[in-house]
Amino acid sequence: MEGVDYLADERKKAEFDVNEMKIVWAGSRHNFELSDRISKLVANDPGFSKEGRTMLPRKELFKNTLRKATYAWKRIIELRLSEEEAAKLRHFVDEPAFTDLHWGMFIPAIKGQGTDEQQKKWLPLAYKMQIIGCYAQTELGHGSNVQGLETTATFDPQTDEFVIHSPTLTSSKWWPGGLGKVSTHAVVYARLITNGKDYGINGFIVQLRSLEDHKPLPGVTVGDIGLKFGNGAYNTMDNGVLRFDHVRIPRDQMLMRVSQVTREGKYVQSDVPRQLLYGTMVYVRQTIVSDASNALSRAVCIATRYSAVRRQFGSQNGGQEIQVIDYKTQQNRLFPLLASAYAFRFVGEWLKWLYTDVTQRLQANDFSTLPEAHACTAGLKSLTTTATADGIEECRKLCGGHGYLCSSGLPELFAVYVPACTYEGDNTVLLLQVARFLMKTVSQLGSGKKPVGTIAYMGRIEHLMQCRSDVKQAKDWLKPSAVVEAFEARAARMSVACAQNLSKFDNPEEGFAELAADLAEAAVAHCQLIVVSKFIEKLQQDIPGEGVKQQLEVLCGIYYLFLLHKHQGDFLGTGYITSKQASLANDQLRALYSQLRPNAISLVDAFNYTDHFLDSILGRYDGNVYPKLYEAAWKDPLNQSDIADGFHEYIRPLLKQQLRTARL
Numbered sequence: 001m002e003g004v005d006y007l008a009d010e011r012k013k014a015e016f017d018v019n020e021m022k023i024v025w026a027g028s029r030h031n032f033e034l035s036d037r038i039s040k041l042v043a044n045d046p047g048f049s050k051e052g053r054t055m056l057p058r059k060e061l062f063k064n065t066l067r068k069a070t071y072a073w074k075r076i077i078e079l080r081l082s083e084e085e086a087a088k089l090r091h092f093v094d095e096p097a098f099t100d101l102h103w104g105m106f107i108p109a110i111k112g113q114g115t116d117e118q119q120k121k122w123l124p125l126a127y128k129m130q131i132i133g134c135y136a137q138t139e140l141g142h143g144s145n146v147q148g149l150e151t152t153a154t155f156d157p158q159t160d161e162f163v164i165h166s167p168t169l170t171s172s173k174w175w176p177g178g179l180g181k182v183s184t185h186a187v188v189y190a191r192l193i194t195n196g197k198d199y200g201i202n203g204f205i206v207q208l209r210s211l212e213d214h215k216p217l218p219g220v221t222v223g224d225i226g227l228k229f230g231n232g233a234y235n236t237m238d239n240g241v242l243r244f245d246h247v248r249i250p251r252d253q254m255l256m257r258v259s260q261v262t263r264e265g266k267y268v269q270s271d272v273p274r275q276l277l278y279g280t281m282v283y284v285r286q287t288i289v290s291d292a293s294n295a296l297s298r299a300v301c302i303a304t305r306y307s308a309v310r311r312q313f314g315s316q317n318g319g320q321e322i323q324v325i326d327y328k329t330q331q332n333r334l335f336p337l338l339a340s341a342y343a344f345r346f347v348g349e350w351l352k353w354l355y356t357d358v359t360q361r362l363q364a365n366d367f368s369t370l371p372e373a374h375a376c377t378a379g380l381k382s383l384t385t386t387a388t389a390d391g392i393e394e395c396r397k398l399c400g401g402h403g404y405l406c407s408s409g410l411p412e413l414f415a416v417y418v419p420a421c422t423y424e425g426d427n428t429v430l431l432l433q434v435a436r437f438l439m440k441t442v443s444q445l446g447s448g449k450k451p452v453g454t455i456a457y458m459g460r461i462e463h464l465m466q467c468r469s470d471v472k473q474a475k476d477w478l479k480p481s482a483v484v485e486a487f488e489a490r491a492a493r494m495s496v497a498c499a500q501n502l503s504k505f506d507n508p509e510e511g512f513a514e515l516a517a518d519l520a521e522a523a524v525a526h527c528q529l530i531v532v533s534k535f536i537e538k539l540q541q542d543i544p545g546e547g548v549k550q551q552l553e554v555l556c557g558i559y560y561l562f563l564l565h566k567h568q569g570d571f572l573g574t575g576y577i578t579s580k581q582a583s584l585a586n587d588q589l590r591a592l593y594s595q596l597r598p599n600a601i602s603l604v605d606a607f608n609y610t611d612h613f614l615d616s617i618l619g620r621y622d623g624n625v626y627p628k629l630y631e632a633a634w635k636d637p638l639n640q641s642d643i644a645d646g647f648h649e650y651i652r653p654l655l656k657q658q659l660r661t662a663r664l
């Protein structure tokens with residue numbers, strides 16, 4: 001029945017002020033009002049309808065995305081939206097498109113690596129979308145190993161130009177989003193060669209297509225790399241292939257903030273570290289961490305609402321069956337994901353602060369916090385995207401059979417999200433970067449260099465190596481100091497154990513390769529410590545709203561106790577806790593599930609998602625699942641006629657043959 005709220009009883013159970021929680025989730029009242037206004041604007045505009053998206057063949061799907069992206073731009077101009085509002089609008093349109101890379105990577109690359117003059121020339125064109133750009137780094141042969149890229153940019157002093165060339169098949173650019181069919185320009189990463197010497201990778205702005213007829217320019221071969229995982233999903237994006245045959249660009253199209261080539265062809269390295277060339281990746285990894293909470297909360301919202309609607313078994317005296325959300329096994333799979341969504345939200349907020357801080361320092365030529373920023377963005381990108389991708393899939397399973405339907409919204413969400421574990425740095429490769437940072441920190445202990453920031457705990461290494469948990473009863477696990485020390489001791493001990501094992505190798509690189517799996521685990525322990533600490537720090541702030549802080553405390557407890565339970569081996573193996581204390585942690589975790597249960601629906605309502613954004617019958621705000629599932633089935637193209645296309649060609653002859661066989 002339309003207009004009935006099937007989840008109303010659940011909503012009445014809430015023990016906190018949901019409107020205040022919406023503000024905590026959004027980060028501020030301003031952010032809440034912005035998201036609320038723009039998400040409704042998008043939801044109410046038929047131009048942004050998602051109807052039938054998963055059924056479209058690739059060409060139509062892609063054209064539909066072009067239409068939507070252009071329509072979004074039209075609305076942005078008509079409504080005179082600010083940059084912040086425009087970014088929100090693109091977010092709520094909720095369809096991967098070339099504009100993600102134009103705004104999310106092409107522009108940041110020019111801002112981060114271009115000189116003032118280069119920014120003055122290129123940014124206004126990009127801001128008005130008079131040129132459309134992408135980020136062309138990865139090649140067919142190399143993605144993770146950026147130093148192994150093969151595209152060359154050779155300086156020709158005769159003409160004051162660079163010659164961009166793809167010398168091998170494996171040097172073909174491969175994967176850049178927006179490249180295949182749309183971009184007119186790219187920031188291309190290539191080996192800079194001048195006076196016969198190879199100076200390694202640098203970025204270059206290269207025009208790819210005519211601004212008149214969109215044809216590839218002479219010497220440029222460009223196209224789409226083909227269909228990707230999932231129906232619809234990321235196939236709205238034109239990930240591309242690109243080859244250069246001695247394409248010439250003016251010298252001033254080399255991005256010259258980090259290093260320059262003079263008119264005479266002399267290579268000049270400025271006093272900023274070369275690692276700034278990787279700055280766009282640091283920026284995007286930070287945005288990916290913030291985005292993880294968006295994707296996970298969507299899946300959790302769907303699975304939580306559906307778990308309250310769905311009933312199986314346990315009817316007594318003809319009464320209703322049990323809501324599946326009341327099964328402890330369902331809670332043990334679902335509630336830690338709900339808690340993780342909140343945890344990732346807060347660590348994302350903190351990472352944004354860290355990124356802003358490091359950017360301001362870089363502008364003042366203070367490069368001291370860059371290694372930590374790199375380790376934090378790489379590690380948290382890896383941790384949050386892995387947990388989110390796995391979490392979305394778990395939510396699909398939590399919805400039983402109906403979760404497998406595209407109309408649940410979960411298959412598409414998973415297909416769109418899962419490449420986040422690979423793009424912007426493969427998650428294992430990124431963990432190994434964190435491990436290098438940890439090993440460097442351990443090796444410098446005792447040298448007088450005091451570890452600071454997220455690694456400050458290593459400064460208390462002697463204590464952390466020998467302390468023991470003093471938890472005596474389950475509720476002791478609610479003390480923040482007990483928890484932080486447990487996660488610090490585990491991370492410190494795992495790092496020190498790796499460092500000790502590494503010291504047994506004559507060649508440190510050989511040791512690093514041999515111990516890589518242990519090192520990656522130590523990196524995970526360090527990153528989990530960051531997330532737990534930032535959640536606990538959040539709770540130390542003044543949080544208004546009746547019951548809001550209490551709910552966040554429950555979520556925080558579930559987040560760390562679930563991790564403690566899942567990684568019990570680490571905590572027990574490093575000798576910080578006893579098996580009795582591990583069991584008490586589990587008792588406390590179960591108690592927290594019971595406290596969370598009446599608030600579960602309101603905690604997902606606090607995400608403030610419109611039904612348009614969720615795009616899920618199982619996650620509908622009103623819980624009116626069954627009639628809508630039934631209705632949706634009849635919209636499938638297969639149901640346009642009672643008799644299937646192909647009946648006369650295939651089914652009928654088959655039936656006839658069976659008839660003949662039966663008569664034999």
Ligand SMILES: CCCCCCCC/C=C\CCCCCC(=O)SCCNC(=O)CCNC(=O)[C@H](O)C(C)(C)COP(=O)(O)OP(=O)(O)OC[C@H]1O[C@@H](n2cnc3c(N)ncnc32)[C@H](O)[C@@H]1OP(=O)(O)O
Nearest residue numbers: 087100104137143144146275278281282287374423424425
């Ligand atoms: C507002 C809207 C936002 C919307 C969001 C926009 C985004 C849209 C979303 C999705 C679309 C999809 C986008 C996907 C785009 C891409 O995938 S682009 C391609 C990304 N590629 C990678 O991430 C490659 C991964 N590889 C690397 O990062 C590195 O090459 C490596 C770190 C693995 C290199 O290893 P290695 O060769 O050992 O390093 P070196 O180059 O020798 O450098 C060593 C030193 O440099 C330090 N370092 C490394 N990376 C960084 C960095 N990023 N920043 C700072 N420092 C770095 C490293 O720690 C070493 O330092 P030490 O020498 O001091 O130890």
Ligand SMILES: Cc1cc2nc3c(=O)[nH]c(=O)nc-3n(C[C@H](O)[C@H](O)[C@H](O)COP(=O)(O)OP(=O)(O)OC[C@H]3O[C@@H](n4cnc5c(N)ncnc54)[C@H](O)[C@@H]3O)c2cc1C
Nearest residue numbers: 135136137138142143144175176177419422423424425428
């Ligand atoms: C949807 C999508 C969009 C993308 N968009 C862009 C874009 O816009 N622009 C762009 O330039 N690129 C883009 N990429 C490319 C992406 O950045 C790379 O695919 C990514 O960096 C991983 O590199 P790779 O493919 O070389 O993986 P590989 O490095 O080949 O990884 C293969 C396997 O080897 C392992 N491995 C590799 N090196 C090591 C090591 N040192 N130690 C241990 N294990 C290792 C990995 O863990 C992985 O399991 C995109 C990719 C995808 C999937």
